[in-house]
Amino acid sequence: MEVDKELPACDFDEHYGYINTSTPYPRQRGTRKGQNDGICGCYNTILFGKGEFIMNIRDFRKPEQNINEIFTNRWSPRAMSGQEIDEKTLLTLFEAARWAPSSNNNQPWRFIYARRNTKHWNTFFNLLAEGNQVWAKNAAVLIVVISKNTFDSGKPARTHSYDTGAAWVNFALQGSLDGLVVHGMQGFDYDKAKEVLRIPDGYQVEAMIAVGKKGKKEDLPDFLQEQEFPSSRKIIAEFAMEGSFQK
Numbered sequence: 439m440e441v442d443k444e445l446p447a448c449d450f451d452e453h454y455g456y457i458n459t460s461t462p463y464p465r466q467r468g469t470r471k472g473q474n475d476g477i478c479g480c481y482n483t484i485l486f487g488k489g490e491f492i493m494n495i496r497d498f499r500k501p502e503q504n505i506n507e508i509f510t511n512r513w514s515p516r517a518m519s520g521q522e523i524d525e526k527t528l529l530t531l532f533e534a535a536r537w538a539p540s541s542n543n544n545q546p547w548r549f550i551y552a553r554r555n556t557k558h559w560n561t562f563f564n565l566l567a568e569g570n571q572v573w574a575k576n577a578a579v580l581i582v583v584i585s586k587n588t589f590d591s592g593k594p595a596r597t598h599s600y601d602t603g604a605a606w607v608n609f610a611l612q613g614s615l616d617g618l619v620v621h622g623m624q625g626f627d628y629d630k631a632k633e634v635l636r637i638p639d640g641y642q643v644e645a646m647i648a649v650g651k652k653g654k655k656e657d658l659p660d661f662l663q664e665q666e667f668p669s670s671r672k673i674i675a676e677f678a679m680e681g682s683f684q685k
């Protein structure tokens with residue numbers, strides 16, 4: 439996707455008002471109707487079809503409080519183009535993961551990956567449940583995320599999964615900022631992953647990730663097209679509790 443640093447921070451659309459974010463990230467082309475042929479043009483506007491805006495993240499996600507838009511702009515589309523992404527782009531996402539916090543700075547996360555059109559691809563693709571293969575076949579990279587369950591001293595690392603979750607979120611947020619699809623997956627064969635990727639004891643298989651360039655919603659099967667929109671969330675009062683646990 440072309441990047442044009444000269445585009446202004448915000449563009450105005452007659453239907454959606456200001457449609458770009460105010461982050462200092464480089465603007466991507468296609469922030470106005472018709473400029474872009476079906477690929478997302480900026481992070482909070484989702485373009486599907488022939489240059490038409492069909493939805494805007496703000497129509498789906500209304501934060502209760504004022505927060506930076508990187509959080510609400512990240513979501514998990516399934517439509518991907520089937521194109522490759524270059525290694526440097528992928529390294530950017532790993533770089534973001536690298537700076538995640540972890541207990542005692544243990545950094546227990548490990549990412550094992552396969553790029554499409556390489557000899558590794560089928561091994562990773564065959565781990566996926568059929569329901570994920572349907573759309574993840576168009577990913578550029580498939581990743582198995584694992585975490586080391588001890589500190590280097592050998593002591594158990596109680597928060598290894600928690601820490602690795604933090605790394606995944608950094609990875610996903612950077613991918614979203616870069617205009618990529620980053621989609622986490624639990625639907626795969628965990629035991630087979632351990633075996634075929636020769637993951638030793640002491641490492642826990644956590645999840646898989648599909649990364650790719652955005653594609654067209656219409657290329658998904660109908661039942662997935664219906665789910666191709668940013669989901670909402672519980673309200674804060676349902677999960678934040680002062681003093682002690684409350685149902």
Ligand SMILES: Cc1cc2nc3c(=O)[nH]c(=O)nc-3n(C[C@H](O)[C@H](O)[C@H](O)COP(=O)(O)O)c2cc1C
Pocket residue numbers: 512513514515570621622623624625626645668669
């Ligand atoms: C660890 C994890 C596992 C997931 N597993 C799957 C999966 O197997 N298949 C799928 O289509 N989506 C999967 N998802 C995507 C979630 O359904 C999605 O993140 C959730 O509905 C929230 O939506 P959002 O990411 O668009 O904000 C997974 C996400 C995470 C973080």
